[in-house]
Amino acid sequence: MRLRVLGCSGSIGGHHNRTTSFLVDQDILIDAGTGVGDLSLAELTLIDHIFVTHSHLDHVDSIAFFLDSVGALRPKPVTVYAQGATIEILRKNLFNWDIWPDFTQIPTPEQPWLRYEEIEVGKVITLNGRKITVLPAIHTVPAVGYQLDSGKASLVFTGDTGPNDALWGVVNRIENLKYLIIETAFSDKDRKLAELALHLCPSMLGEELAKLQRPAEVYITHLKPSEIELTMLEIEELSASPQPRLLQNNHVFEF
Numbered sequence: 001m002r003l004r005v006l007g008c009s010g011s012i013g014g015h016h017n018r019t020t021s022f023l024v025d026q027d028i029l030i031d032a033g034t035g036v037g038d039l040s041l042a043e044l045t046l047i048d049h050i051f052v053t054h055s056h057l058d059h060v061d062s063i064a065f066f067l068d069s070v071g072a073l074r075p076k077p078v079t080v081y082a083q084g085a086t087i088e089i090l091r092k093n094l095f096n097w098d099i100w101p102d103f104t105q106i107p108t109p110e111q112p113w114l115r116y117e118e119i120e121v122g123k124v125i126t127l128n129g130r131k132i133t134v135l136p137a138i139h140t141v142p143a144v145g146y147q148l149d150s151g152k153a154s155l156v157f158t159g160d161t162g163p164n165d166a167l168w169g170v171v172n173r174i175e176n177l178k179y180l181i182i183e184t185a186f187s188d189k190d191r192k193l194a195e196l197a198l199h200l201c202p203s204m205l206g207e208e209l210a211k212l213q214r215p216a217e218v219y220i221t222h223l224k225p226s227e228i229e230l231t232m233l234e235i236e237e238l239s240a241s242p243q244p245r246l247l248q249n250n251h252v253f254e255f
Helices: 034-038 043-047 056-075 084-093 167-172 189-198 202-209 227-237
Strands: 001-005 021-023 028-030 049-051 079-085 116-121 125-127 130-134 144-147 154-159 178-183 217-221 252-254
Touching: 001 034, 001 056, 021 034, 028 252, 056 079, 056 116, 056 178, 079 084, 084 116, 084 252, 144 167, 189 202, 189 217, 217 227
Parallel strands: 028 049, 049 079, 079 116, 154 178, 178 217
Antiparallel strands: 001 021, 001 252, 021 028, 125 130, 130 144, 144 154
């Protein structure tokens, strides 16, 4: 499997600040934040599957524009995989004819551009030999993370989450774990806000990584553009092993 980072920022502002989206091989998106907009039309037409971690705008807004751009160019609908509660939020608040058209009805209900597939924690979806397992996340809305397993190695993306003991119970059983992408949305001066918003800050990240019992390369995502240097400095001061690295746009993982 090959994962390319299209966006990994906690917000916008600056040349490289695109919100969360990963392109897996040519046909799968993990989340669909603003980074999707950097793909060409030819690349967009190849995407058949979108795995959504949760309903917040920085993770889903490009689904709307993506379908508007290439829906008519594709021979079949795009499948959006999400928890039932997340699907209902998307139906009610985004694809509702007020904010954006309902692409499950366009051009016809029989041949739409979009279809939903409900998932739940623990479910494994197999796509051409690639296994995608739904992982638990703890956030202000229903949320999940994902394990991507090529058969040779696995990459785990936590999605947006606060402290999450259930996640480590699963991750520590992944024998072929190679990469861990984990969020740190706030610096330590905003720990109270991180706790309220169910995100992590560096001190909380250190507490979470202490629960990791498998060797893995660790990458940090979802930093605020104005606090990247401060947050990474605080992460470096954790003296964690392995030392987490900053995830960046166009980073490519092969596993």
